[in-house]
Amino acid sequence: MSDPDPGPWPAQVTVDLDAIAHNVGVLRERAGSAEVMAVVKADAYGHGLVPSARAALAGGAAALGVAQPAEALALRQAGVQAPVLCWLLTPAVDADALLAADVQVAASAPWALDLLAAAARRSGRPAQVQLKADTGLARGGAFALPVTDGDPRTDFEALVRHAAVLAAEGAVRVVGVFSHFAYADAPGHPTVRAQREAFADAVRLAEGAGLHLEVRHLSNSAATLTTPGAAWDMVRPGLAVYGLSPVPDVASAADLGLRPAMTVSAQVAVAKRVPAGQGVSYGHTYAPERATTVVDVPVGYADGVPRHASNVGPVQVGGRRFRVSGRVCMDQFVVDVGDLPVQAGDEVVLFGTGADGAPTAQDWAEAAGTISYEIVSRFGPRLPRRHVGQAGR
Incomplete structure (x- = not known):
């Protein structure tokens, strides 16, 4: 079965949904006991957000990941009911819409928790939150490493403390902690080990604060395929879902059993x-x-x-x-x-x-x-x- 004829346009993108489902199956095998969150941000890497998300779920993905709130809401509007995590927020985000759509939202700073908690108080239901720890990428997330010599306190520690207060109030429910590798496509790089250790510290910190985590995830496509010890409860592949190798210098898509979609x-x-x-x-x-x-x-x-x-x-x-x-x-x-x-x-x-x-x-x-x-x-x-x-x- 295929979509209707796209008409007279002289070029087209053809996407094999069965290949996407197959690739998720390969990633599930590589992930061991960990579940798979299929990343469908950026219109599913150009493959089409909703059809690709449904194909990934059919292939065994347990959850979906997106960058932008509009992507999460588009999935819900299309009737996709699987857990969805959205991880890029600005203060202008419509938190009420995300909570109403039952979207899990990443928090990288206390202001984000406050924004989500305010929406939760208005709605009468707790916001589902995942705390993002920056373990060395120096991009999104609360920095989980000491910045000042002699001062062990970190931004992530402050984020956890704030989350624990709001969780005790019932305004937020912290369902997970996650981070992102900087160098997973070079599995022997020293940053891979350093980030794994930093993430383990971040998880211990969150759990020590009384947060009851359901998922902890660090691995992108490259780590899922090359660093099985980093899988935790869930892996978060993107590129490999669409059949492309995230480590082309190490192994081709065919070597990894992936089918380009x-x-x-x-x-x-x-x-x-x-x-x-x-x-x-x-x-x-x-x-x-x-x-x-x-x-x-x-x-x-x-x-x-x-x-x-x-x-x-x-x-x-x-x-x-x-x-x-x-x-x-x-x-x-x-x-x-x-x-x-x-x-x-x-x-x-x-x-x-x-x-x-x-x-x-x-x-x-x-x-x-x-x-x-x-x-x-x-x-x-x-x-x-x-x-x-x-x-x-």
Whole structure:
């Protein structure tokens, strides 16, 4: 079963929901006794928020994770009932809406707890909170390491004390503590061990304050696959849910048993012969050495094709590999296909599973000097999503 025909748009993103469910199954096996929270932030890394969330749950995910409150509310509005954790708040957040939707909310500072407690008092029901500890990433969360020499107190300690007061009042219910690795894609890096130890200290601190934790989680995709001892009660994979390797220098997606879920393809808009030496696309940064056929592919950086992939981005045409010829434009790019017989309407695959020799998102990441996370998540809503497979339907 697939979604309705997306219409005449000349390019599309195809998402295999069964692959997402399969990948969650692989991650469940790797997680041992820990449950899986599938991260579906950023429109499920470009794969489509609601269909991907349902597929992940069908594959055995116990909970879902999002960054933005609007993402959590969109899941609830679509009828998704599984536990949802939202971890990026600002003081302008609509805490009342999150509580009414039964969303678990991360608190990284006392002001966030106060905001949630105020909403809880208005609603008459406690806010479900997970405390975020910064164990060395120095990004989100309350810093759980001493900052000043000789002063053992930490921001996370203050957060725990404040949470305990509000929990005793009944305004909040602290259901978990979590943190995030800085270097999990290099499992032997010393920060991995240091953060594991810091997280264990943070958990002991919270439990010592009388907080009754239901879940404790630290592992992202990379740690789930390479550092099983960091699993705790739950793992929190994102990229691997969509079939891409978070540790491409260690193991490929195929090595890990993962199936890439996204394929990006387009139809040739124009095919024509050009003479030797003819500059191609803006700035003439590419010119063929002999007479050749060039094809115009109607997808560009406004759709998500990295401009950094100019002259290097790999594509498949007629079962053969080529690369972007010249600069990627806003709505299109050009490919020199030599003497291959190509005509308007023929398919161009930017990336997919790689099983048939087509490029993968990892190939594009390496060509453009970035990571596969960015490649899949940057393809925007202008390209229709076509969801195939049965998982979560």
